[in-house]
Amino acid sequence: MDPIRNPYAPGAGQRPPELAGRDEQLDAFEVTLERLARGRPERSVVLTGLRGVGKTVLLNALRSTAVRAGWGTGKLEARPEQSIRRPLASAVHQAVRELGPSGGIGDQVLGVIRSFAQRDNGSRLKDRWNPGISVPAAVGRADSGDMEIDLLELLTDVGGMARDLGRGVAIFVDEMQDLSPVDVSAVCAACHEISQAGLPVVIVGAGLPHLPAVLSASKSYSERLFRYSRIDRLSMAECSAALSVPAEEEGARWSPEALAEMYAVTDGYPYFIQAYGKAVWDRAARSPIAAEDVRVGRPEAEAELAVGFFGSRLERATPAERDYLRAMADLAAADVAHGEGAERGEGAELDSVATADVAAYLGKKPQSLSPARDALLKKGLVYSGERGRVAFTVPHFGSYLRDAT
Numbered sequence: 001m002d003p004i005r006n007p008y009a010p011g012a013g014q015r016p017p018e019l020a021g022r023d024e025q026l027d028a029f030e031v032t033l034e035r036l037a038r039g040r041p042e043r044s045v046v047l048t049g050l051r052g053v054g055k056t057v058l059l060n061a062l063r064s065t066a067v068r069a070g071w072g073t074g075k076l077e078a079r080p081e082q083s084i085r086r087p088l089a090s091a092v093h094q095a096v097r098e099l100g101p102s103g104g105i106g107d108q109v110l111g112v113i114r115s116f117a118q119r120d121n122g123s124r125l126k127d128r129w130n131p132g133i134s135v136p137a138a139v140g141r142a143d144s145g146d147m148e149i150d151l152l153e154l155l156t157d158v159g160g161m162a163r164d165l166g167r168g169v170a171i172f173v174d175e176m177q178d179l180s181p182v183d184v185s186a187v188c189a190a191c192h193e194i195s196q197a198g199l200p201v202v203i204v205g206a207g208l209p210h211l212p213a214v215l216s217a218s219k220s221y222s223e224r225l226f227r228y229s230r231i232d233r234l235s236m237a238e239c240s241a242a243l244s245v246p247a248e249e250e251g252a253r254w255s256p257e258a259l260a261e262m263y264a265v266t267d268g269y270p271y272f273i274q275a276y277g278k279a280v281w282d283r284a285a286r287s288p289i290a291a292e293d294v295r296v297g298r299p300e301a302e303a304e305l306a307v308g309f310f311g312s313r314l315e316r317a318t319p320a321e322r323d324y325l326r327a328m329a330d331l332a333a334a335d336v337a338h339g340e341g342a343e344r345g346e347g348a349e350l351d352s353v354a355t356a357d358v359a360a361y362l363g364k365k366p367q368s369l370s371p372a373r374d375a376l377l378k379k380g381l382v383y384s385g386e387r388g389r390v391a392f393t394v395p396h397f398g399s400y401l402r403d404a405t
Contacts, residue, residue, distance in 0.1 A: 159199030168200030
């Protein structure tokens with residue numbers, strides 16, 4: 001098959017040619033925007049899932065929905081141990097620019113954004129960093145140094161301006177689990193107050209599966225504050241659509257046997273579908289793409305995943321952390337763990353393993369492994385959905401580790 005016409009697009013956050021299996025989230029968000037525009041109460045949105053399920057792609061698709069609805073939008077990515085004050089100010093600034101007011105209330109809001117951006121932990125305004133706003137910083141608004149107070153004042157002023165314009169503002173936060181405790185608390189408190197005020201402002205966050213626990217640990221009411229949506233692997237039918245629709249647009253098709261083979265090797269994970277789809281297309285001699293083409297293209301896809309998707313993450317781990325990961329991989333394998341968990345075909349693994357079992361497997365005391373576990377949590381290689389248990393953030397990572405050693 002012609003590689004120039006290859007329709008598949010494996011890449012971090014890169015939208016696939018067919019966004020299959022996400023209609024429910026897209027439709028629900030349209031309803032959220034319309035309700036907020038009409039002054040009706042609605043919750044902000046949180047998307048959760050493993051890496052490679054398409055959270056960032058969906059986040060960008062939701063942002064496009066907001067843009068089409070005439071809303072001002074901005075996006076940022078949270079980073080560990082870094083305040084979101086400045087990136088959030090930039091995102092809000094972009095949203096205000098998209099709304100387009102100039103002079104009057106527009107300049108007043110821009111001044112508040114600048115004030116918010118330049119305030120650092122309660123110290124005096126820092127003129128050495130310019131957020132790209134020419135109007136003077138506002139005084140006495142969003143400049144207290146208390147993140148909860150400042151964020152609420154910022155979004156209240158922005159939301160009020162948007163309401164006066166008959167529009168709305170949507171802020172999208174990727175890797176939301178990496179927000180600091182102070183920032184998490186501020187976001188939750190601001191969402192709570194803004195919702196009660198009926199302002200047309202919505203926060204849309206995306207993060208790993210333990211994100212709801214992070215939010216709940218900050219504010220107990222966060223369970224009712226957000227509409228949570230778990231983004232998971234695709235069904236067989238959705239996987240087939242993700243492969244078939246782009247192929248048909250290029251005048252090609254997949255045989256039913258090839259589609260079944262692709263679902264077996266990808267387990268329905270969107271990133272894997274794109275990676276294997278690209279490799280198989282390049283190796284296939286003709287249409288329809290056959291099951292044998294999948295088997296021929298599979299080694300190429302797995303080699304690329306081993307370097308770019310799995311290997312790059314393993315390289316970030318120290319030797320002690322790698323030992324911890326490999327112990328998790330062995331314990332998570334369905335056949336090693338006494339058949340616990342549902343069988344899911346190739347690469348079947350348990351959802352999580354007990355930290356005590358990891359310690360026993362390595363012949364060490366649990367306390368001695370705490371530094372390795374905590375480092376892996378901070379690096380985003382594992383997550384803890386419940387106390388005393390850990391799981392990989394990347395699907396099939398356990399299988400990769402077992403095959404690589």
